[in-house]
Amino acid sequence: MQPMAKLKPQPETTRANAVEVTGVSHIYHGRDGAVPALTDIDMTVPAGRFTVIVGPSGCGKTSLLMMLAGLRTPTSGTILCDGRPIPSPDPQRVGVVFQEASLYPWLTALDNVEFPLALKGAPRSERRERAQAMLKLVGLGSFGGRYPHELSGGMKQRVSIARGLVQGPPVLLMDEPFAALDEQTRMTMGHELLRIWDETNKTVVFITHSLTEAVYLADEVLVMSARPGRIIDRVAVDLPRPRTYQMMATDKFGQLRERIWQQIRAKE
Amino acid sequence: MSRTATLLARLAMLVVFLGAWELFPRAGIVNPMLLPPLSQVVSTLGDILARGDFREAIAVTAAEVVVAFLIAVPLGAALGVLLAENAYLGAVFRPMLFYVFSIPKSIFLPMFILAFGIGFGQKVAYATFSTVFIVIMSASAAVESVKAEYLLVAQSYGATRAQILRRVYVPSMMPILLEAVRISMIFNFTGVMIAEMYASRTGVGHMIANWGENFMLPQLFAGVIVLALAAMAFNELVRSLEVRCSRWRS
Numbered sequence: 001m002q003p004m005a006k007l008k009p010q011p012e013t014t015r016a017n018a019v020e021v022t023g024v025s026h027i028y029h030g031r032d033g034a035v036p037a038l039t040d041i042d043m044t045v046p047a048g049r050f051t052v053i054v055g056p057s058g059c060g061k062t063s064l065l066m067m068l069a070g071l072r073t074p075t076s077g078t079i080l081c082d083g084r085p086i087p088s089p090d091p092q093r094v095g096v097v098f099q100e101a102s103l104y105p106w107l108t109a110l111d112n113v114e115f116p117l118a119l120k121g122a123p124r125s126e127r128r129e130r131a132q133a134m135l136k137l138v139g140l141g142s143f144g145g146r147y148p149h150e151l152s153g154g155m156k157q158r159v160s161i162a163r164g165l166v167q168g169p170p171v172l173l174m175d176e177p178f179a180a181l182d183e184q185t186r187m188t189m190g191h192e193l194l195r196i197w198d199e200t201n202k203t204v205v206f207i208t209h210s211l212t213e214a215v216y217l218a219d220e221v222l223v224m225s226a227r228p229g230r231i232i233d234r235v236a237v238d239l240p241r242p243r244t245y246q247m248m249a250t251d252k253f254g255q256l257r258e259r260i261w262q263q264i265r266a267k268e
Numbered sequence: 269m270s271r272t273a274t275l276l277a278r279l280a281m282l283v284v285f286l287g288a289w290e291l292f293p294r295a296g297i298v299n300p301m302l303l304p305p306l307s308q309v310v311s312t313l314g315d316i317l318a319r320g321d322f323r324e325a326i327a328v329t330a331a332e333v334v335v336a337f338l339i340a341v342p343l344g345a346a347l348g349v350l351l352a353e354n355a356y357l358g359a360v361f362r363p364m365l366f367y368v369f370s371i372p373k374s375i376f377l378p379m380f381i382l383a384f385g386i387g388f389g390q391k392v393a394y395a396t397f398s399t400v401f402i403v404i405m406s407a408s409a410a411v412e413s414v415k416a417e418y419l420l421v422a423q424s425y426g427a428t429r430a431q432i433l434r435r436v437y438v439p440s441m442m443p444i445l446l447e448a449v450r451i452s453m454i455f456n457f458t459g460v461m462i463a464e465m466y467a468s469r470t471g472v473g474h475m476i477a478n479w480g481e482n483f484m485l486p487q488l489f490a491g492v493i494v495l496a497l498a499a500m501a502f503n504e505l506v507r508s509l510e511v512r513c514s515r516w517r518s
Contacts (some may be wrong), residue, residue: 074292089426096424102417106439106516116425119435147516 012122017069017080018171018203019045024077026063032077035227037063041077043222043231047170049135050197052214055224056264064229065175068132068205069096082170091116095164095173103156103163110135113162121168134162137196154185161196167208178213186210187245190217194243211264215256216243223263232262304486312413313490322475326494329472330459332388336395341452343443344400348407369401372464386467391460398459399452406448410441443514450506457499 019252026038037060045051067071067079079086082093103112110204113131115215122130136143138158148156157177161216164172178186197204214221215237223233237256240248247253286306293300304312316322351358351365378392384390413438422432464473472491479488 009333071420071424089424091425096421098421098424100417102421104418104421104436104439106442119422119427119431149516217437247364 005101008257009046016046017044018047018049018082019043019051019205020078020080021064021068022078024074024079026060026067026168027064038074038229041229041231045171045205047203049219050194050200050206050217051220052206052208052218053222053223053224054208054211054214054260054264055229057209058225059224059226061224062175064175065096065205065207068171069173073180083134090111091100091167091169093169094171095167095169097157097160097164097172097177099176100180103159105148108144108158109140109146109148109151109155112148112159113144113166116163116167121154130166131162133169134166137165138162138190139198151179152185154189154229157181157189158192161193165200165202167195169202171203171205174204176207176209186213191243191245194216194241198242211260212248212258214260215239215253216248221256221260223260233260235260293509301483302485304345306490309486309489309493311461312486313493315496316487316490322472325470325472326474327469328388329460329464330498332395332464332471333457336392336399336460337453337456340396340399340456341403341449343396344403344452345407345448347400348404349411351404352408352411358408365401365404369405369510373398373459374466377463377466378465381467383404384467391463391468391471395459398462399456402455403452404449406444406451411437412442413444414440439513443510443517444484444512446506446510450503450510453502453506457495461495 021041021043024038024041025036025233028035028037039062043051053064055061063072065092067074067247068081070081070089073087078232081090084093102115103109104115110131113134114127117127117130118172131142132141135145138161140155140158140162143151143155148159151159161172161176162175178189181189194217195205219235221237222231223235224230225232235256239250239252240258291305292298293303293305331452351362373394376397380390380394380397384393418436418440419432423435427435453461456493460471461473464471465477468474472495476491478490479485479491
């Protein structure tokens with residue numbers, strides 16, 4: 001019999017696909033009239049998987065993420081998160097981690113993590129307990145009383161992750177969360193994210209500019225073209241888990257990275 | 269230098285200043301007609317505080333300051349928020365307000381006298397006019413200090429409009445708004461004083477102007493001390509609130 005500790009926890013969603021995007025297009029109405037930002041996006045993220053989206057600047061990656069979060073409505077097509085459409089934000093189904101410092105500077109780390117629970121009017125003691133547990137999960141158990149300006153860049157993004165997870169959503173969306181960090185911190189944070197992902201069994205959709213980061217983190221990398229954004233390649237990353245820094249030096253890693261790079265470069 | 273040492277140095281400076289005020293006129297280094305010794309000013313202060321007309325003047329001035337403040341600050345804050353939130357109104361009116369703000373307000377005082385006389389209403393109207401522009405500008409700046417990311421985060425967690433206002437706008441704007449309150453009181457107080465000194469029948473500013481014209485320097489300095497203490501007390505009160513609301517600022 002297998003020891004209990006080795007059993008991975010079951011995914012929080014019972015559905016096979018945590019995210020299903022079918023034929024989604026988005027037309028952005030700006031000052032220069034209607035601009036197609038995304039055309040005909042199809043993507044499926046099985047529950048518990050780590051999907052990374054890469055693409056050139058302005059390809060509509062962030063637009064896509066906004067739609068997955070219920071912050072924007074697609075012009076056409078359907079989006080299902082955890083089996084249901086998401087017409088408006090629902091932090092119990094989808095948590096979002098934004099670029100850079102999106103923490104509220106006037107709240108302590110703990111209060112920032114509590115923020116989504118406070119909006120829902122959860123009792124104070126319950127809020128404290130859950131937020132503290134999340135800070136512990138991201139390795140900041142004893143930093144709850146610090147204000148954001150007293151935390152390093154990496155620590156701030158840890159707090160952001162804790163905030164995204166605090167309502168227990170099965171899906172976590174991350175919009176270039178480590179883009180502003182220096183290279184070493186970025187690597188460490190990627191590794192940490194994989195640990196958290198492994199412990200919590202979330203479904204992650206992660207946007208990045210960094211191809212190395214994409215290959216290192218992902219089960220599957222979706223490559224997008226320049227505007228209007230389309231998915232031009234789907235690269236399955238069959239490197240074993242847990243991932244290690246040493247894998248970056250392997251031929252396999254280099255080939256995957258090269259394949260993605262060729263796709264992006266060809267379209268620029 | 270340690271904090272205690274700095275504090276002691278400041279205290280020493282104050283003692284030197286007050287000591288010089290007492291000793292220089294007595295020693296004849298400065299003309300006691302122009303600068304009466306501190307002890308004489310303090311004893312005059314006791315006398316005038318006991319006088320009914322001076323207390324009445326304080327009450328009038330205080331009422332003018334408070335009423336003008338209560339009109340100018342909410343009015344300026346509302347206009348400032350409106351100009352920051354509405355791009356069209358902002359584009360139309362902000363340059364104009366900026367130009368008017370740069371004009372010394374005292375040159376409009378004769379117009380206020382013609383329109384409102386020299387009573388309570390004129391002091392309030394003129395002080396409101398002197399103050400409202402700085403409040404408008406500060407309130408606009410406060411709204412602009414609320415970053416788009418802050419709103420996006422709140423929206424992504426399903427915050428209602430009321431929650432965004434209370435939990436994002438208010439705490440984000442608070443330090444700048446309190447600073448605006450503190451600075452607007454300086455403008456407001458100055459406005460009331462200038463109006464009282466220029467043309468009035470009562471008020472502390474009027475009495476000070478009168479004492480000055482009649483070479484009653486001990487009384488004049490006593491009046492100055494009263495006003496200076498009132499202004500400093502308000503400033504420190506708001507500043508302590510500011511410090512409490514700004515702990516999160518680096």
